[in-house]
Amino acid sequence: MTPFTEPPKRSDEPIWWALFSAGGVCFAVLMPGSILALALLPALGLTSADSLNYARVSALLYQALYGMAGLAFVGGVICLPLFHTAHRIQHGLHDLKLGGGLLSKICCYGLAAFASAIAIGLLLAGQLQ
Numbered sequence: 001m002t003p004f005t006e007p008p009k010r011s012d013e014p015i016w017w018a019l020f021s022a023g024g025v026c027f028a029v030l031m032p033g034s035i036l037a038l039a040l041l042p043a044l045g046l047t048s049a050d051s052l053n054y055a056r057v058s059a060l061l062y063q064a065l066y067g068m069a070g071l072a073f074v075g076g077v078i079c080l081p082l083f084h085t086a087h088r089i090q091h092g093l094h095d096l097k098l099g100g101g102l103l104s105k106i107c108c109y110g111l112a113a114f115a116s117a118i119a120i121g122l123l124l125a126g127q128l129q
Contacts, residue, residue, distance in 0.1 A: 023084025
């Protein structure tokens, strides 16, 4: 077979680039808004302390849209940025010639998947209470 008639080699890179891109968007859009709403505004006294009490936040995360709001929040603020970070670390290791093969992919993306599973598991465990 000539090189022009060989089928293209399959790659898993589009999956990781998609997660990297989605995580970057969440870092840029959701993270500043979350920090503003959950940390800065209450500290500056611009929102009341009742707006972030446990019962209200729990109702928002666990009951709003049958728990989908909490799942979207955890996915957007924790899980996707983890994959963004894992992709940066994996490509940084490749650039430094410290790794770039299958082992570094498994370590980086596996750790991101494990941490994401823990975050989603904790959210679901809170919904079952």
